[in-house]
Amino acid sequence: MARRVVEETVDDLGVPRGMRIATAWSWRILVVVGASAVVIALVVVFEEIVVPLLVAMLVSALLAPTVATLGRHRWPHWLAILVTLVAFAIVVAGLVVIVVWQVRSGLPQLERESVAAYDRARGVLSAPPWNVSDAQLASWINDLGALAQKDSGVLIGGAVKVGGTLGHLLAGALIALFATIFMLIDGRGIWNWIVRIFPRAARPAMSAAGGSGWSTLTKFVRVQIVVALVNAIGIGAVAFFLGLPLAVPIGVVVLFASFIPVIGAIVSGAIAVVIALVYGGPVQAVVMLAGVLVVHLLEAHVLQPLLVGGAVKVHPLAVVVGVAAGTAIAGVPGALFAVPLIATVNAMVTTIASRSWRGSGQTRTASTTHPAPRPGSAGE
Known part of the structure; x- marks a missing residue:
């Protein structure tokens, strides 16, 4: 019995079984890391195309349920898409107009x-005991400005690269617009075309993974809107009751920034604290800071675990690490797309690994493998 145990733990070359397992895992991990590095490098190179497409996916995930709802009420498909897009444009334009008007006044x-x-x-500062x-004081302000400019370079770098000129901004906006329209019109057909690129044996798994990923993405967008509204209303209400100027723009900034989970509300809330300090003084700044912290705690301990965690099945630590990594890699776009990307990939990998798409063990077609909605058909 002892000899058999030794033979199982050591191969013909004398390599222990634990070392064989470690090397087997090591080369697989290296392959995954290498493939991820290649994908990231390609995304960085083609970011002027990738970023608008990712924006289109988020907007499509937001609008697809509305289009599907109108379709169930016997609206023509083209009319449902047109009305939904126009309503979305009116809402965004209205928010921009309100911000500009409030800032100017x-x-x-x-x-x-x-x-x-x-x-x-x-x-x-000029009085004792400081005697500055x-x-x-001017030198300190210059040093602080240089430090802020240096640190913000990484944060805004992605946005500057994507939209460094008006032409790039216009091209990105057009790509996002047309991609959104096509995803809403024929998202299922687009995904089926992508699935056909894979080997025939892998198509049922990819079809099921696409359905799970799209369902997770639509849930994330819906839930994140609720979280963003709560953050915006909470911080904006505190600024309003303190009598701060630009209370409405502060709320709108928090609304858009909150689409970057956890970190977005804190960074945008810091703007409100600075305005409170400048306009009202230290007491108002402390009250504003307390309001921002309360809203953040509400998001971190109530909204994120109950809503976001239940919708996307991603741990809050993975959210924070993902946002930090996305910011370091691609600036603002990386921070915005990190969490939905992690959630979608997690759902797709989990679906493939669960092998639930196999059904009774026989290979089935993409249409019968997984009943979850495909891109462009969420909520149908």
Whole structure:
């Protein structure tokens, strides 16, 4: 019996079984890491095309349930898509107009308060025990500006590369618009065309994975809208009750920033804290900071576990790490698309690994393998 155990743990070359298992896992991990690096490199090279397509996927996942609902009420498909797109454009344009109007009306007052706050801070620092001269204060401000510019370079780098010129912005917007329209018109056909690229034996698995991934993406977009609205209303309400200028723009900024889970609300809330400090003083800033922290705790301990976690099945730690990695790789676009990408890939891999698409063991067609909605058919 002892000799048999030794033969099972050591091969003919004397390599222990544990080492064989470690090497088998190692080369597989290296292959996965290498393939991921190639994909990331290709995305970075073709980001002017990839980013608009990813935006189109998010918008399509948001609008597809509305199109499907109108279709169930016997609306023609083309009319349902047209009405949904126009309504979405009106909502976005309305938010932009409100922000511009509020900023134009409140900016003069904010500028006056900024100058007054700077004078108060300079008076405090120039008095004992600080005794800071105007030259030292100016040097500190210049150093702080240089540091902020350096650190923000990584954050905004992706956005600058994608839309460095008006032409790039226009081209990206057109790609996103047309891709959204085609996804809403024939998303199922687009995915079936992609599935046909794979070997015939792999098509049922890919079809099922696509259905699971699209269903997860639509759930993520719906839930993230709820989270963003809660963050925007909460932080905007605190700014309004404190009598801060630009309360409505603050809420809109928080709304859009909250599509970057966890981190977005904190970063945008910091803007409200700065405005409270400049306009109202330290007490208002502390109250505003407390409001931002309360909203963040509500998101982290209630909304994320109950809504986001239940919808996308991704641990909050993976969300934070994914956002950080996406920011480092592609700036703002990376932070925006990191979590939906992780959630979608997780759902697709889980579906393939579960082998639920095999049914009774016989290979089935894509249409009978998985009843989950395909791209462009969510909610049908």
